[in-house]
Amino acid sequence: MAGHSKFKNIMHRKGAQDKKRAQLFARLSKEIMIAAKMGDPDPAANPRLRLAVQAARAQSMPKDNIERAIQKGAGGGEGVEYEEIRYEGYGPGGVAIIVDVMTDNRNRSAADIRSIFNKNGGNMGETGSVSFMFERAGEVRYKPDVAGNEAMFEAALEAGAEDVESDEEGHVVTCQADDLNEVASGLQETFGEAEQARLVWKPKNMMPVEGDQAETLMKLLDALDDYDDTQNVWANYDIPDAEMERLAS
Numbered sequence: 001m002a003g004h005s006k007f008k009n010i011m012h013r014k015g016a017q018d019k020k021r022a023q024l025f026a027r028l029s030k031e032i033m034i035a036a037k038m039g040d041p042d043p044a045a046n047p048r049l050r051l052a053v054q055a056a057r058a059q060s061m062p063k064d065n066i067e068r069a070i071q072k073g074a075g076g077g078e079g080v081e082y083e084e085i086r087y088e089g090y091g092p093g094g095v096a097i098i099v100d101v102m103t104d105n106r107n108r109s110a111a112d113i114r115s116i117f118n119k120n121g122g123n124m125g126e127t128g129s130v131s132f133m134f135e136r137a138g139e140v141r142y143k144p145d146v147a148g149n150e151a152m153f154e155a156a157l158e159a160g161a162e163d164v165e166s167d168e169e170g171h172v173v174t175c176q177a178d179d180l181n182e183v184a185s186g187l188q189e190t191f192g193e194a195e196q197a198r199l200v201w202k203p204k205n206m207m208p209v210e211g212d213q214a215e216t217l218m219k220l221l222d223a224l225d226d227y228d229d230t231q232n233v234w235a236n237y238d239i240p241d242a243e244m245e246r247l248a249s
Helices: 021-038 047-058 063-073 108-121 151-160 177-191 213-224 240-248
Strands: 083-090 096-103 124-126 132-144 165-169 170-176 196-203 230-235
Touching: 021 047, 021 063, 021 096, 021 240, 047 177, 063 151, 063 177, 083 108, 083 240, 096 108, 096 196, 096 213, 108 213, 124 132, 132 177, 151 165, 151 170, 151 177, 165 240, 196 230, 213 230, 213 240
Parallel strands: none
Antiparallel strands: 083 096, 083 124, 096 230, 132 170, 132 196, 165 170
């Protein structure tokens, strides 16, 4: 389970200070609606819904908003019908990118995502064109002060996890996708509710990128992340810390 996978470069996401709260809540609501639509509207009986609600609570989403999203997903209120779509493509430097989208208009989303790729040095591919470079995995995150590194490692191992990475930013526990609910539940019994528990696309290999290509890549990832229908953006880039600091300045 030990090892360093350069996790910080696995998923591209802006800090919370750069997120518009309304956009964040919209994404959380969509996930709750989809989860409630596909399964039982009771979080206790629906693992995906339980994790979606947990994620919303971790972001201080109001209880009324959560309950309203569940009702809409379960057909208890009028609203648009969302569907999940995965778009794949390449960015500068041959970086593989996966964009998870929830939309009420797949034709619009496909055209918009393709345009974003084309305008920012990328190329959208067909379904399956890059997903083979990733593996589906479960991820559970805890803040650093929840437990010591050894205690988190032992608890994660006992819960059925495969890997744990701990640093000053917190603990990241990874597991098989099918084991996410079991691992999250086991850790919750020991440490309380996680900061985040969800499915991720984990790269099998990282692609080194520097200089102008890194700068163009960040612009592409930012544009994809800012798109209203986007839920998550995943990429297999590996940019040196010094280069990331330069790009962030």
